[in-house]
Amino acid sequence: MRVFRATAGALLVVGALAASASRSRAQTLVAQNQRIVARADTLLIAGRIFAAESLYYIAVRRGPRDPGARLALGRYLAQRGALKVGAVLMEEARYFGGDPARIAVELAPVYQRLGEYNHLAALPSSAVPYGERMRAEYLRDNRPGISGPDSASVDYAVNDSQLLGRVTLVIGADTVLATIDARTEGLVLDTAWAKRKELRRFGARTLAARDVDAVTLAVVLGPYTFTNVPTHFAELRGAAKATIGLDLIGQLAPSFDPRRGKVVLRAGGRLPASFPGLRIATLTNDRGVYVVKGETIFPLGHPDVQRYFRNSRWTLNPKKGEVLVDSVGTPNAL
Incomplete structure (x- = not known):
């Protein structure tokens, strides 16, 4: 009996030590991921979006259940136009223990852009004020088109x-x-x-x-x-x-030609994969649409950006998070 008790006690000690070590590893992983995400955020602000994207994915692969990493990647992908994928990642971040209030604030504009008014109306009042909630409930039953x-x-x-x-x-x-x-x-x-x-x-x-x-x-x-x-x-x-x-x-999916004063519009908002033009990445956040130029991001309406676009036919492709610049110089037919 004494041997059994001693063995049982030893097993409890070993189990406690293992659990403590596991918690320590998890805490270390979260701290490391926080630094990776912070670095990615810095790169994103600097306009190095693809380097930032790599780090966001690295953080999620290192910690598949880390809500902070999942939230950061979801927010980034939504800004690049992958709204549905971004929303799913943010919802998973909430499921894995992320701050519901913080995640709701990030989800609200994504649901708005997706037209998922049923989900928007279900968010807490801290993310969706009364008037906006009432409008979401109306649009849930009377969908925009x-x-x-x-x-x-x-x-x-x-x-x-x-x-x-x-x-x-x-x-x-x-x-x-x-x-x-x-x-x-x-x-x-x-x-x-x-x-x-x-x-x-x-x-x-x-x-x-x-x-x-x-x-x-x-x-x-x-x-x-x-x-x-x-x-x-x-x-x-x-x-x-x-x-x-x-x-x-x-x-x-508008194509603007400022030289001719025409904009081509397309029902469904989709462009073929072979659509011509130089691809310039965009980011969309609560301050508007930005384009990536060199190592910096500029508002799409910035005078420097528009001076370039004034001599170009350019097309906005929000579903892919990009602007396509098709021609520079002498006007030609759309």
Whole structure:
């Protein structure tokens, strides 16, 4: 009996030591992964996105159940346009013990861009305020859509104050000049539209118009009709002015030719793998769309970037996280 007790005691000690060693190894791995992710974040800010990407993948391979590594890789892939894969990785990070509140904040814009309004509406209020939640519930039952031909060419104009150009929209019986902005999401209308019948408002009645979440029921751009468009309001000096986010027009994989004043739009927003052009990587975050130039990232609307694009036909391919620059110099046919 004494031998049995001694053996059992020894086994308990060995088991405790093994468990302690396992916890220590796990803690060391997490600390090492945190340093790898921090280095990747630094490289990403510096514009070295492919070096950063390698480190994000290394961190996940070293710790498949490390929520911090999975969250970082998911956030990065979503910024590069792989929205669904990024969302799944972030959801897995939550499953593996990541901070639910922090992950919800990262997931909210991804669900918005994916159009997964059922998931967006289910996130906690810390990530989705009341008005935005009400709008998400509406869009869950009244999904946004785009109808129109397979492809079409639409007029647009570029000048020094609207570097990405302006397009003409029709809302109800009104014609609106909309500035394309890489920093904007959805549609921004002047506050004069806040109580118009062409929109639905969400949020407390006491809110100022600029703080209200809304949906524009129908927006016409050339032969295309966008339905149930997420909308915000701002002081734009009149109902005839608006701002359209590059995320919204980007759903049609637009090819811009500023020399001819034309933009080609494509239903479905997909480009063939053989589509011509120099590929420039993009990143999309809460501050807008960025392009990678050398060892730096620049906002797509930056004057240096636009000086280059002014002489080029360029195409936004958000599904692949890239801009394709097709021609520089003498204009040619689209």
